[in-house]
Amino acid sequence: MTKRLMRGNHVLGEAAVLAGCRYYFGYPITPQNEVPEYLSGRLLDVGGTFVQAESELASVNMVIGASMAGARVMTSSSSPGVSLKQEGISYLAGLELPAVIGNMMRGGPGLGNIAPSQSDYFQATRGGGHGDYRCIVLAPASCQELCDMTFRAFDLADKYRNPVMILGDGMIGQMMEPVEFPAAVDLATLPVKDWALTGAKGRPSRTILSLLLDPKVLENHNYKLVRKYDAVTRSETDWETHLTEDARLVVVAFGTSARIAKGAIKRVREMGLKVGLLRPKTLWPFPSQPLEELTRVVRHLLVFEMNTGQMVEDVRMAVKGQADVNFYGRPGGVVPTPEDLAHQISHYYYGAHLDEDGGSKDRLVGGLS
């Protein structure tokens, strides 16, 4: 199959259509306007529906309606807009409705700016809206991965009847890369949604509701969700390791930061520093277990994010004090260069004497005793 050179936001739109999405409801916000712009035309070509809603609130509630009807449906936005969608995301989770939400993050808080940022890691992975729920969060680091993760997002949403967020940033959305698109999903082959509201023809009427007044009933519903989240964690946690085999220091980064980290690691490797990368591809569920396992051989982690330190909390929880966890980040839409990060890495590396023969090993033995 031939590759197509495309902008990230267009990739998200095209991959959604190929994955069977026929309904998109959204509201303009930079830096993701190319998603609705692309889909406003593309969906018409395939007999789908595009609605530019009056607000983010309305658009996510249209998503709720379309999902109730059993459709593959998507909305997308950027940070401030995703804040407005949180009400609907909580309902999607509570009502157990599948939906895909694209978030091309920008600098915050408040209106912030339109530069690439990773300032909404907390919001995405902690639920974001009210109530005790989880959103599955996928973090692409390239246009190809954005495409592949979009397909995966629709499958996961349907499989678990849960909202799935694709968490990119202004960089992922705006950059152009060659992408090979998988074949289009045949809608007829998708499993029938035997819970959808399609009219009570030849069956008893159905309800989809999140009001559960009896605390006992709501508690059971919450536990049911927990069992689902446990299943997601067991089966769907995804990550990539890069040059970790001999590493004495491992950088932990996702999305755009991980791209920068790879460039930085190439530079420090050329200087002889044994540095690798662990890149979470699912931010929720978070790859805690592989991180914990990594700390059996690597005692020094550098978490790198385009924010003031959010994922670093998950890393600290995962390694349970078994490794020294450092953080480097730049907030506000500042995108550090690989050189910036390489400087931070080597500073840490030499400071911890990891260049000294056996330095890492000694510490390892000490740590395990």
Place this chain on the structure above:
Amino acid sequence: MKQVFTVPKSLKPNVFHYCPGCGHSIIHRLVAQAIDDLGIQERCIGVPPAGCAVLAYNYFDVDMGEAPHGRALAVATGLKRVMPDKVIFTYQGDGDIAAIGTAETIHAANRGEKVSAVFVNNGVYGMTGGQMAPTTLAGMASTTTPSGRKPERDGAPLDLTQMLAVAKGSVYLERVAVNSPKNIMRAAKAIKKAFQVQLDGLGFALVEVLSMCPTNWKMSPVAAAEWIDKTMSQVFPLGVIKDETGYEAREGKAS
């Protein structure tokens, strides 16, 4: 013997939880009767509100999908856009449709969404205990306007249905009441017509129903019914607010 009263097929055999004299019980019957009359029970999907009628899904025997407070017409938009051949209705109170959901309402009407909205106006937030609603009358006491609503402080009662009339996509808007047998018959016709407008694919249809809330009005059911005639309908006059269906002209020609 002539049967004068039957329970509509589109109602489940559950006992209403509404207070004695509450308008919701009557409006539920009218909506269910319209669904029966038009034979659309099997392709009808309802969107219940937050508010006293939040449990409407316990009563309507059609598919029901619960919307967040105020968002019923956005949810209905999503349902209808996926299933244009199905019949979608929302059932919303004044706070739901005319306060927290104002934007969703105006824009659904403006897009001419082919859905039917039942707007229950009782001038008060019933379920949360009687706070001021957008439709609370001037001078009317509520738990958040204990000395009465003062327009210069609290805003005047909002006539949402009139506002919707200027939206190009709305084709049928009527205000009715359920406080007397005569008004109930008129309301039944209007609700059925709102569904017919959708079946004919004409555009957005809404019926506003002035409805008794004896509990929060602190009146007997009889006094509440009278109050609608004497006071409430002075501010919210009954009648057709917009009708671009062309039905009357067609009927006129046929006769």
